[in-house]
Amino acid sequence: MFFEGSEKKAEVVVNSQNLSLLNDISNTFWQELVECCNAQILSSIENEHCKAFLLSESSLFVWHDRFLILTCGVTQLVKSVEYFIKNIQAKDIAHVTYQRKNEYFSNAQLSSFGDDIHLLSQYLTGKAYRFGEMYSHHNYVFHQDNGFQAQPDDITYELLAYQISEEASKLLTTHGLSAEKIREFFCIDDLLPDFIIDDFVFDPFGYSLNAIKGEDYFTIHVTPQAGSSYVSFESSLDLITMAAKIIAILKPASFDLLGFNDTEFADKVNVAIDKPYISNSLVSKKLDNGYFVCFANFITPETYYSSPFELDLTGESHAL
Amino acid sequence: MFFEGSEKKAEVVVNSQNLSLLNDISNTFWQELVECCNAQILSSIENEHCKAFLLSESSLFVWHDRFLILTCGVTQLVKSVEYFIKNIQAKDIAHVTYQRKNEYFSNAQLSSFGDDIHLLSQYLTGKAYRFGEMYSHHNYVFHQDNGFQAQPDDITYELLAYQISEEASKLLTTHGLSAEKIREFFCIDDLLPDFIIDDFVFDPFGYSLNAIKGEDYFTIHVTPQAGSSYVSFESSLDLITMAAKIIAILKPASFDLLGFNDTEFADKVNVAIDKPYISNSLVSKKLDNGYFVCFANFITPETYYSSPFELDLTGESHAL
Numbered sequence: 238m239f240f241e242g243s244e245k246k247a248e249v250v251v252n253s254q255n256l257s258l259l260n261d262i263s264n265t266f267w268q269e270l271v272e273c274c275n276a277q278i279l280s281s282i283e284n285e286h287c288k289a290f291l292l293s294e295s296s297l298f299v300w301h302d303r304f305l306i307l308t309c310g311v312t313q314l315v316k317s318v319e320y321f322i323k324n325i326q327a328k329d330i331a332h333v334t335y336q337r338k339n340e341y342f343s344n345a346q347l348s349s350f351g352d353d354i355h356l357l358s359q360y361l362t363g364k365a366y367r368f369g370e371m372y373s374h375h376n377y378v379f380h381q382d383n384g385f386q387a388q389p390d391d392i393t394y395e396l397l398a399y400q401i402s403e404e405a406s407k408l409l410t411t412h413g414l415s416a417e418k419i420r421e422f423f424c425i426d427d428l429l430p431d432f433i434i435d436d437f438v439f440d441p442f443g444y445s446l447n448a449i450k451g452e453d454y455f456t457i458h459v460t461p462q463a464g465s466s467y468v469s470f471e472s473s474l475d476l477i478t479m480a481a482k483i484i485a486i487l488k489p490a491s492f493d494l495l496g497f498n499d500t501e502f503a504d505k506v507n508v509a510i511d512k513p514y515i516s517n518s519l520v521s522k523k524l525d526n527g528y529f530v531c532f533a534n535f536i537t538p539e540t541y542y543s544s545p546f547e548l549d550l551t552g553e554s555h556a557l
Numbered sequence: 558m559f560f561e562g563s564e565k566k567a568e569v570v571v572n573s574q575n576l577s578l579l580n581d582i583s584n585t586f587w588q589e590l591v592e593c594c595n596a597q598i599l600s601s602i603e604n605e606h607c608k609a610f611l612l613s614e615s616s617l618f619v620w621h622d623r624f625l626i627l628t629c630g631v632t633q634l635v636k637s638v639e640y641f642i643k644n645i646q647a648k649d650i651a652h653v654t655y656q657r658k659n660e661y662f663s664n665a666q667l668s669s670f671g672d673d674i675h676l677l678s679q680y681l682t683g684k685a686y687r688f689g690e691m692y693s694h695h696n697y698v699f700h701q702d703n704g705f706q707a708q709p710d711d712i713t714y715e716l717l718a719y720q721i722s723e724e725a726s727k728l729l730t731t732h733g734l735s736a737e738k739i740r741e742f743f744c745i746d747d748l749l750p751d752f753i754i755d756d757f758v759f760d761p762f763g764y765s766l767n768a769i770k771g772e773d774y775f776t777i778h779v780t781p782q783a784g785s786s787y788v789s790f791e792s793s794l795d796l797i798t799m800a801a802k803i804i805a806i807l808k809p810a811s812f813d814l815l816g817f818n819d820t821e822f823a824d825k826v827n828v829a830i831d832k833p834y835i836s837n838s839l840v841s842k843k844l845d846n847g848y849f850v851c852f853a854n855f856i857t858p859e860t861y862y863s864s865p866f867e868l869d870l871t872g873e874s875h876a877l
Contacts, residue, residue: 341692365870367868400692490693515858520865532865538837542840543839
């Protein structure tokens with residue numbers, strides 16, 4: 238069974254002197270926004286700075302001045318962004334960014350990145366980039382081009398791990414596995430001390446976690462099945478510094494690190510990422526919206542020939 | 558402008574004591590077969606062993622006992638295979654294999670590999686494998702499982718080069734470039750002495766070449782545009798031994814080598830492929846139809862950060 242773990246991601250900043258997304262927007266609005274991309278709210282946690290919704294496909298975080306939404310599978314996230322743009326006064330929207338990882342079952346997607354940008358372009362003008370090679374892991378980034386400048390301390394990260402070790406995949410696909418066991422596996426207590434945690438184990442497998450503390454957020458989404466396993470992390474915490482721990486747990490065949498506004502990204506990556514991983518793609522740019530975006534893809538060289546993956550022709554292969 | 562260079566490929570072996578594809582099948586039949594996947598025959602060459610058709614999307618080679626067809630773009634090659642199966646008596650069809658490289662604009666495809674196998678399964682039973690990681694370059698291979706055994710000397714190769722050097726891309730996208738200049742660029746006289754050559758320069762760019770000599774064949778297909786360049790080679794000649802020359806000409810960021818029935822594949826690759834290339838995936842298996850299939854993907858490690866690729870939002874981005 239294959240599932241498209243790769244996320245689409247949108248962040249919208251509002252003029253918080255006019256509009257507080259935490260105080261002025263109802264949960265019903267967020268529910269409707271999430272439904273626009275065919276996802277559902279499963280649960281939520283909150284503190285005075287942030288409300289975090291766990292979704293049937295990934296996560297939504299809402300702060301006073303912005304929201305961040307990640308969705309995977311065949312959700313059409315751009316429809317949720319359109320819903321926001323249509324229902325909030327244009328003068329209150331300060332900035333829109335929209336991002337999409339290359340997919341591996343893109344024939345199953347309802348729209349392509351190009352389609353999505355075409356839709357957004359009806360409402361706003363912007364620029365778009367591909368970080369990473371066409372024929373390798375890459376991220377498409379679109380940002381509104383309206384003079385908005387990101388705060389230098391608005392620093393966030395992504396760590397996207399592909400094809401985790403057989404042991405990790407086996408453990409995470411164990412029938413009836415509890416959320417507690419998965420938190421132990423990821424050493425959540427160690428990684429996220431004093432965070433409020435909300436998590437969910439999907440049936441027959443799959444796992445999502447949201448965590449918040451003050452303005453900080455951390456989210457994990459796990460697609461564990463062997464042959465197409467994928468685990469994503471996104472956070473305001475420094476995932477480069479955490480990478481060694483995470484990589485040691487998952488032992489992925491390859492992974493991406495993305496940094497937004499970490500000016501020391503390259504130096505930190507050099508220190509943090511060691512053999513057997515080798516950098517395959519390194520891309521960076523200071524965008525016109527003030528975000529300094531860095532993308533690094535790492536792979537493990539192979540020296541021995543392994544067997545191919547045999548496809549099951551009895552049922553699910555049409556998902557390929 | 559993006560074009561899906563990645564090929565689908567089918568090979569069908571017939572019982573040549575009953576049926577000679579060269580003598581008993583008309584060009585009209587091949588034309589109809591090719592039209593089933595929305596391609597057209599542009600031209601052809603032939604000798605006593607082989608007839609080679611240059612197609613609007615890649616190539617068709619016909620021998621007495623088999624045909625091989627490669628098509629790229631959004632062609633639905635499986636429909637051509639279905640046409641053959643429907644129009645030739647089942648007792649005359651000895652073996653069908655069907656192969657598909659992972660695509661990069663698969664949302665534009667009319668069917669997925671899974672869909673294709675589902676269609677073929679109405680007519681024959683088989684097995685399917687993925688050579689290469691899900692999250693990296695990979696090839697899907699389906700073969701009929703009917704006791705057929707390939708001849709050990711039925712040895713063929715593929716070399717698939719991704720993201721060729723800026724210089725190569727620039728030269729190959731030169732307006733009004735002649736076929737002669739492209740043959741010079743690829744050192745065709747040197748690579749293919751005494752071959753009959755048929756080639757075509759597409760408008761505004763793109764190039765295809767078929768070459769035959771005795772039972773040997775060689776074909777090149779070039780998608781040269783910067784940002785998504787791709788050049789494929791397929792031949793009965795030893796492309797591993799030729800790889801160093803070809804790689805030196807194109808300097809691709811990454812490439813795949815595939816071997817069918819070359820038992821010395823691994824050793825030869827070790828000798829032929831040198832720095833800066835590093836093996837990312839190595840996969841091999843002796844299939845139940847007797848073919849020993851080897852797949853090797855090579856990448857170039859990066860040490861410096863480059864700029865992202867800026868997308869043109871005025872027109873063609875919806876192709877992404």
